[in-house]
Amino acid sequence: MIEVTNHKIDTNKLLADVQSPLAGAVVLFVGTTRQLTDGRETASLDYECHESMTLRQFEKLRQEATRRWPILQCGVIHRIGRVEIGEASIAVAVSSPHRADAFAAASWLMDEIKQQAPIWKRENWADGSSQWVHPGLDGPGENLADTAEDAT
Amino acid sequence: MIEVTNHKIDTNKLLADVQSPLAGAVVLFVGTTRQLTDGRETASLDYECHESMTLRQFEKLRQEATRRWPILQCGVIHRIGRVEIGEASIAVAVSSPHRADAFAAASWLMDEIKQQAPIWKRENWADGSSQWVHPGLDGPGENLADTAEDAT
């Protein structure tokens, strides 16, 4: 299951999707909207993506993970649009016979997705301002992120 | 949430339990009954535990994980009794501001639980035989495990 959705992420569906009778381990990662970043309060996040490319990148990463580790199933769901505090923006699940592989693959997938998927978030700060988050990009202008890296 | 239960593990309840507005990451590990171990087919597993000690060990490990990593919440549920193929015997969930800590703590907790919790499984093989799994213990007798380590 590879999906980009406007709706709340259904982690049960994802867990069910990666199940296998050969699996001894399932690792689920859920990325949620954090209220505080370096002491500054977030009200919500807005995500947008280049959808066809995102789906393609997810599929390539899934294939690469399956090549690198002896995993059974692997799924990714990313939410776009408004995501409130505590809600999930991404869920990744991996099943494998042995747990070390599921942990390694899920962690690697998250690292890669954060580098390779054409998805962007906009922080809506509690003080009413908002800005795109573009790691490595800073400079003048109300739309520039003031953090050099994405911190989740 | 620290729990030993005779019933199916409710991973939703565990995920909800570790949620926090300060969390940017939640890692859930689910250990499930695998159909094949070294090519041999399992019909089901039976788990038993020293319950008061198991709960105490879980609590100590939770405290130690919280000391080692900047995590927010952490929960463990272990099922005892009969666990069928594909069903969960254990679920561990950890929330943290940043994902690397949640991955590291969940993985460490699983390693420690497998070493320190007084819980035992009995393999009910598809051929009708069954045996206790006691890593490191082998020798004569119908009740002895024939594997030197627990492989999940």
Add this chain to the structure above:
Amino acid sequence: MNLNVQLFAVARDWAGRDQIPLELPADATVERLRRELDRVVPRLAESGVRFRIAVNDEFAADHQQLHENDSIALIPPVSGG
């Protein structure tokens, strides 16, 4: 050839639109397209950061040759997950 470049996030804000139509020589590369975008949206060059360019849903190298009907997107530093 005529190409259309999709813009996202801060790049769209800078350009004030979500696509930019460009006319390029038939043998144009990604590098040539990047120079054209820098000219049309000066803040891209001013940012000091080279945004990646995707062609047909894949990240493209600068020397890659472009073709009519290629689907092109400018990819500012990403922040998904």
Add this chain to the structure above:
Amino acid sequence: MNLNVQLFAVARDWAGRDQIPLELPADATVERLRRELDRVVPRLAESGVRFRIAVNDEFAADHQQLHENDSIALIPPVSGG
């Protein structure tokens, strides 16, 4: 003093019961209790593996002193998770 040792898994099978009552000197240690268990359940000694012993829900060192009413359990190699 009188102590009761809880047995689990293969140890229970070997002993044919889920607890063993033992009478030990008032100053007995975990080591002393282990020797007594080995005597009552010979397969414990024959296994060649030293099972851990828990006192009041904690793993105990061999030199630890026991007390009346201590809750004692023999812990064969574990396989939870």
